[in-house]
Amino acid sequence: MHRLLPLPLLLLASQVLAFEEFWPVPPVSTTEARVLAVTSNVERELAQIDTLVEAGAWGEAVDALLRLSDESADEMLAITDNYYLPVQTATGMRIARWPAAGLAVYRQRADAAARSLYERGIRERDSQALAAVVDEYFASSAGDDALLALADMALEAGRTNEARGYLLQLSAATLAPNGLPWGVALGELDLEDNKVRDAVLAQVTSAKVPTDSSLVYPDTDIPVAEIMARLAMVSIRERAFDRAARELAVLQLADPTAEATIGGRQANLAEALTATLQAAREWPAAAPLSDWPTFGGNAARSGVAQSFGDLSQVEWRRPLVEAPTRVAQSQVLINLNERFARPVAMAPKQLFVYPLFAGSAVTIEQQGEWLALDPQTGKLLYGETDEPLAGEQADQPIARVENRNNPVQRPLGQAQLQLRVQAGGRGGVIIQNGPAQQRIIIQGRAVNGPVVLGNAIRGFQSTYLQPVPPAAISGSLLYHVTSEDSRTGAPQYRLEATDLSAEGKLRLQIEAGEGREFSGPPVVTEEHIYLPLRDASAGGRIAMACYARTTGRPLWHSEVASITADGADQSDVLVAGEGMLYLSTDAGVIVAVRASDGRVMWARTYKRWNSIKPNDLSQVTSRQHGTAMFAPGALVCMPSDSPSLFALDPVSGRTLWVNDQAWSVDQLLGVAAGRLIASGRELWMIDPATGQTEFQWPDSPAAGVTGSGRGCLAGDEVFWPTERSIHVFSAATGQQTRNPIALDNLGGVGGANLIPCGDGLLVATKKELILLGDKPPVAPKTPPAEPKLSQSLPPTDIYD
Template identity: 25%
Template sequence: MRSRPTLTSRSAGLVWVLPLLLLGATQVLGQAQDVFARAEFSLTVELPETKNDTKNLLAQVDQQLQQQKWQDAIDTLERLISGHGNELIVQGSDQVDLGSQYVYYVELKTYLRRRISEYARQMPEFLEVYRTRIDSLARQELDAAIASRDPAQLSEAINTYFLSRHADEALLHLGDLLLEQGRFNEARTAWERISPRYRTPEDPQGVLLAMAGQPIWVAVDGVDWGKHRDTIRSLLDDNQASSSLATTADSDVDPAAVWARLCLASWLEGSSDRAAVELELLRQLHPGAQGYLGGRNVNYAEFLTKLVASSPGEHDSRHAGTWPTFAGSYARTAQADLPERAKTYKPNWSVSLETQSLSRAGGRNGFGEERELQRIPLVAESSDALLSTFPVVLDGNVIVADQERVRAFQIDSGLPAFPTEGSEFFDRDELDYGAFHTSGRRLDFDFNMRGRRRGSPLSAMSLKLIHALGPDRFTLASDDTKLVARIGTTAIGVPYVQSQFQDPADMVVFDMRKEGKLEARIPPVTELSGPWSFEGTAIIQGNRLYCGMIKSGVRDESAIACFDWTTSQMLWRRTICLTQPYGSGLVADGEYGFRSHNLLTLKDGILYYNTNHGVIAALEADRGDMLWLTRYPRRGLIPDKLEKAHALVQRNVNPCIVTRGLVITMPLDCERLLALDAATGQLVWQTVPGGLEPLHLLGTTKDDVLVSGEQLFWVHLHSGKIRAEFPSVHQMFRDRGYGRGALVGDQVYWPTRDKIFRLAAKLDSNGSVKEAALPVDLVQYGEEGGNIVVAGGQMIVASPSRLTVYSPSPLLEPEDNSSANDTNQ
């Protein structure tokens, strides 16, 4: 049994601290009751783009190629890649409506691979000179990488020798290896890089149904093959430069072998619609093609026809009995198992949570007198009782966190998961009940750590000194044995006076096999690094932590970082963009910070990041190489009151969903739900600006994205069309969303304040919403809705002030109802 940290009274040190607090509060109290913006918020996004000397070298390459100075051009290209390869360069853009544009960036080395391939297709002499220089070594390196069966080693070798005559076969092997590991998105991208023909070509005739560079299955879904077969074959055969991917200069790989693999990957992933379209393309263009697939030599079309018809082939992404992170998985797409006997639910046990509220310009949180303030208009939650807690479930335990503690409870009983000394004296209404870690509660006076006063009496009392925009959110992450929490203040870019009282939050790692033993504490700043902060809870994978970070200043610098948590060493940090801080632009300059809770998404070795600052980015997780970056149209964020500013940044825990080749996201500074191509970052679809007022991306079915706020919406996964909503607008006076729901089996659990609806996740044949089971009536138990997690056969609801675990219960039998009626009479 571990000893509990010594607890100290929250009033300790108030005699000498209070004058300092009043000094810090004077500035706040001096404001007008309504806080007005003093400067227009800038929507400008700065990126680490190519510099002038880089542009000069690019122009020099063009000139050398025109003059047929092949060796000089190759030398210059190698200088560019080695010295400037990580700089960003525009690859294209889409004008989607008046004054609204998406701009796409890639690293210079990726851009050059694509451009060199285009050079090589247009200038065979250049390609021959280049291959004479590299082919013998390329063959050895690629063969060794293939033999290693290490995707990272093989991918690096392919990129190094991309113009060799052996790169196409190596890409085929790479895709096969990734497919074996269930990394479907990466496998598809590897195969599509073999030739431009595997992406939509330029189509002056308008036969294809997608823009150039998009996945080909979208372009041929619904075409009249009998009428356009020859045209489509010709377009694909002649396609030389339309792919938004860097493709090989030429390829001897049988196209039918690639189409067959793309269809197989779609079927394995569970994308039955996409698999059917790709199978039809294979039938139309290569009906008699044969090759090695599924462990034997087969006719591709015949083999895949039987396979696709046999079963949906859905890859199992569920987490039976667990819910290890926000949204259930690092792809943010998990579906919980539907509990047996879940006819209805009844409360089993509950514990208290610390109620969170928004910062105000005055009143209770402004060190002033109580006075009535304008209501802060939030979606699906209340400003005085925020829905800030997002539980996880690991190894039969429910775990929650807040700013200063982490707590764990046995899911069946509600007893503390890890008994500690003195815990028997706590009751379930105390906030320390079940806590196995507390922070900032000891007076150890460590003045040396990072040159700041960590552990000072001010930190120990955890007083609410920080004024910051946006609701607080508390998420956790796990790899099933290690748990990660962000502990400490989540406010970023706060005024200097306030920042002296509390340090930015640390990333803390616990070993859950050893009763939550503290394994590592990683601070965001060192004495040399400057004012960095963690933006949200890190992803943990093996000995690595991946997290978003931000450096406060006149321009906030958003970045993604990778740490080795076993040593606290930063392995890499990649700058994404620079933007104006929300706190200074939205309200009064220099008087308010901003609460950031950005979460990364990890799928198939790729990190996807919604910065909420104008860009979405995809990075290779191992080394931090930028795969693509997309700048989206930002909305104006210039409110005239603090209350309105809170509402604009409410959607502050909104990671990307990555599924079926799409990255789906809804940034808080954008009025659209949008889907990007996971391989390129190119826009696939967007909703009409202002058409939705969403707060949560719940997940996806095979057909739809489920999006919730005060209503629940079904948005078609491949078109962005809003197909259904619940409740209908005229019913909203009765039932409004309240918290984050969950996908549970073939149902979606959607909470309101008074009940939890259980709806069919799939629309019926008429496109209508169906109730899958009776709603769970919370009012009869004196409970209310909140954020839902279903795991271990239980339903967990985190309301603003309580965590309640509900157990499945059969409905009352008819005789039970009659008995109850007799008793009431």
């Protein structure tokens, strides 16, 4: 007789009536991007060249490598499993690793052309000629001279990231054994430790190339001290003073007596830079932004606005058409005994609008139409006339709000989850949504009804933000992406430039083309317009395109990745900085493209979260749309499909740091007071050079405070919206600098997007757009009374 085994716990029903209290797991996305790597023919040719190198057939190897570099220059080659470089760059890296015999043969073939380009570049101050030396003849005798010249030109122009990138390619002595620059690598080490000092000195002296993915010139004769001095100067210019101090310490280890001509006289490099570093700490901060013309304030997505004064006045407010709710794509996996799992859909969430501001207009998108508002009154600049609501005094402080019963502090009730368990059963319910496994053990006898879960699991509310607005203002023109259905029913995408100073007159129109979609906001410069594209006609590709600003003429089109999509709403956010464009695909790939010609400079993949496995409790986030931010010394990346926050070197694409603690970050706000400011469920302040968390608030879930919306930086203050209020912090100290501003006094709770608007702050709740400032509200103009006709006037018909 066989004995029946006890039945496992069964999940019979999962009702989610108030499930917004959970911090959701992102959907299991089928979207995947892949780098457009080289063909098998190129790989075979490289293998043949490797055979020639092993045999010492240097002449044949050089000829074959130069031919391959010329024919497949811009194709992407996998350097490691997750790092790709153009074939031309990769061939330069290979030649730089050759022994002296092979290097000598290569230079016999390449030096004449390289030297000619270099001399022209110096004579005419032609950076393109110098860049051609680096691109085409990296390991030539002129390669290091060209790198140094390009670094000096970039530093003079204030392009600090670009200068650092060239300097780090000059010598392996600038890199730690793990491949990181000394300014980053020493962030967690103590140079007072003799073992650390000896290790640093050994690497600086030997100049051994640290990793297979490092592009480093093989044998420069430029002194290490001069290179480190320039790196320290780059960090000083960026106001990254701790990083500069670390680089200065390496300089002093390498050669404390090194001298150079500074300010027309010979001086000790270490002493001169020490004095410069001390003086720089008193330098005024960079000029803040007065406008907020695109997402993040600028194309680097790292804008810092001018400081605000008193924000106690509501200067004007206007009602908004509420963004429609939508069912979230996210799911939570409920697991029983680690054997049975069932996804539970999240409740619908609300969207917030993201207004833009530039000089004479505030723009918002409402029901597919862009409205232009007077920033002084909130009234329409053109179109139908309307009257915004009158302003009033904002009620501060709001300490009383903190004492209210917060919804997230309620126990999870039977309406949220129902289980039926066998008599005497014991099982675990795992909510896959946090930095650590969160488990409730259900015990009982013959539980035949709903199981009431206590407050052992605390949930978090999440609000779905409006996708990044596909628009940017430049001058008086609003550049915005729009679409309309064609006769075939497929949307036809285009970019329109409408004149805000001429009642929205259309000035420019650029068609995406059949099967193409402009998938994010444009980056607009004085001469060019850059746009991300999704191209279904090419079998599923992500691309970037450049157009002439005045005519809309296409200048280049660069495909950066192939992609398989699941149809989910997607917003691609280009990030621009110092002649480069960066795109995080939210599908496993990040790419960097040179803005001048569309050449892909590097591409890399990263670790993606995976919520398919029932027992995978990886740290995952609720990011709707990932993005990146161009910061001093780092490209900070926050893809929606990554469990981490990480930074890459903007020039090389090397990983600088990874912060696994900040898994809940869903907004990168910028850098203020030397700190990277990010937000999500909490507010984060992070060292942008090392990735170390320096401040996190609140530090306990028991605080009942949850971020909801996108904040902003103004001066050295951080404005961070939560579900019920706007909190203001000092970026330098992390202390609150103002009384919180109650959102329930500004049209309701739930969160908001915050946009700097001149001297005021735009608060976009789900119902209203409100301008806070210190000016009294604008009183509506009273029309003059109708004049009364005198009895002595003749009849009016004589004037007809």
